[in-house]
Amino acid sequence: MTDSLQPLESHPDAARIRAKVLREGRLHLILDGEGLARDERDALEARLTEAARVLDGVEAVEIAISAPKVHRKLVAIGSGKGGVGKSTMTANLAAALAKKGVKVGVIDADIYGPSQPTLLNAHAKPEARDKQLIPVTSPSGVKLLSVGQLVEAGTALAWRGPMASGALNQLVEGDWGDTEVLLVDLPPGTGDVQLSLVQKAKPAGALVISTPQDLSLIDATRAIDLFEKVGVPVLGLVENMAGYRCPHCGEESDPFGSGGAQASAKELGVPFLGRLPLSASLREASDAGRPPASEDGPAGDAFATLADALMSQLETIAR
Numbered sequence: 001m002t003d004s005l006q007p008l009e010s011h012p013d014a015a016r017i018r019a020k021v022l023r024e025g026r027l028h029l030i031l032d033g034e035g036l037a038r039d040e041r042d043a044l045e046a047r048l049t050e051a052a053r054v055l056d057g058v059e060a061v062e063i064a065i066s067a068p069k070v071h072r073k074l075v076a077i078g079s080g081k082g083g084v085g086k087s088t089m090t091a092n093l094a095a096a097l098a099k100k101g102v103k104v105g106v107i108d109a110d111i112y113g114p115s116q117p118t119l120l121n122a123h124a125k126p127e128a129r130d131k132q133l134i135p136v137t138s139p140s141g142v143k144l145l146s147v148g149q150l151v152e153a154g155t156a157l158a159w160r161g162p163m164a165s166g167a168l169n170q171l172v173e174g175d176w177g178d179t180e181v182l183l184v185d186l187p188p189g190t191g192d193v194q195l196s197l198v199q200k201a202k203p204a205g206a207l208v209i210s211t212p213q214d215l216s217l218i219d220a221t222r223a224i225d226l227f228e229k230v231g232v233p234v235l236g237l238v239e240n241m242a243g244y245r246c247p248h249c250g251e252e253s254d255p256f257g258s259g260g261a262q263a264s265a266k267e268l269g270v271p272f273l274g275r276l277p278l279s280a281s282l283r284e285a286s287d288a289g290r291p292p293a294s295e296d297g298p299a300g301d302a303f304a305t306l307a308d309a310l311m312s313q314l315e316t317i318a319r
């Protein structure tokens with residue numbers, strides 16, 4: 001009887017067929033949907049239904065697709081203070097991971113200033129299927145869902161905790177398909193909104209961004225406290241705007257001091273993951289939606305190193 005099913009063995013999707021049972025004219029196919037996004041699963045189902053329904057003895061086709069959860073890791077990116085470059089870091093780290101072939105997404109939960117659609121040049125409004133949002137893919141290959149895509153500019157600002165966490169749920173529960181690493185760009189600060197967002201997102205770990213300044217570091221310490229309070233391991237501290245190289249004379253200077261974040265990380269017992277200098281070209285390219293991390297060059301190299309450090313920290317906590 002199973003001989004009539006022989007043609008399925010040479011079908012291009014044969015590797016996805018886990019089981020096939022033909023009983024009283026009804027063919028039951030169990031397919032492996034691992035790593036497929038919803039539209040890809042739908043297309044797989046359509047292709048095999050079409051191929052199966054013309055087989056001898058098959059009057060009806062029933063398909064079940066198993067989609068074991070991808071082992072996706074959420075990484076919250078926070079800062080105690082606004083304007084330290086958290087969003088710029090998030091976009092560039094994501095672009096660096098994508099360049100390395102990691103399937104990466106960004107959730108922009110920064111209700112005070114959702115800037116990821118601009119930084120990643122992914123402005124389209126996400127479509128929804130069965131109430132599930134479909135992330136927008138950026139030119140650098142990063143999938144994005146942003147609070148900024150859901151509301152008019154500026155309106156999210158007045159949200160209270162429950163509304164913010166409702167929106168975050170929609171973003172986290174989007175159709176992330178085979179995304180392996182999801183970076184969550186949190187609003188700056190360490191108040192109730194941030195606390196409830198972190199509790200809702202349940203990240204595997206957190207990154208804290210700071211400048212070398214004392215004030216920023218005091219705030220970074222608060223951010224580390226916040227993550228520790230809710231049991232989220234701090235994967236590391238990243239120092240942004242560390243050192244400035246004059247594009248005219250080449251002289252190096254430290255407008256915000258130097259080495260502060262590294263020293264603080266040591267004091268606080270969290271890993272120091274690296275530093276990025278203050279750079280006009282980094283700002284210009286990032287703000288124009290062309291994250292330099294996706295290109296070759298000094299900024300690209302610096303972000304690649306940072307992305308490696310993040311991945312190895314993620315592996316360490318998984319052990």
Ligand SMILES: Nc1ncnc2c1ncn2[C@@H]1O[C@H](COP(=O)(O)OP(=O)(O)OP(=O)(O)O)[C@@H](O)[C@H]1O
Binds near residue numbers: 081085086088089276
């Ligand atoms: N290393 C850097 N060199 C130069 N400019 C930078 C650097 N990092 C960030 N910037 C610039 O600083 C500004 C603030 O950065 P960004 O919006 O990423 O900070 P943020 O911490 O996310 O701020 P917010 O509090 O608004 O969320 C942006 O114009 C950005 O381009």
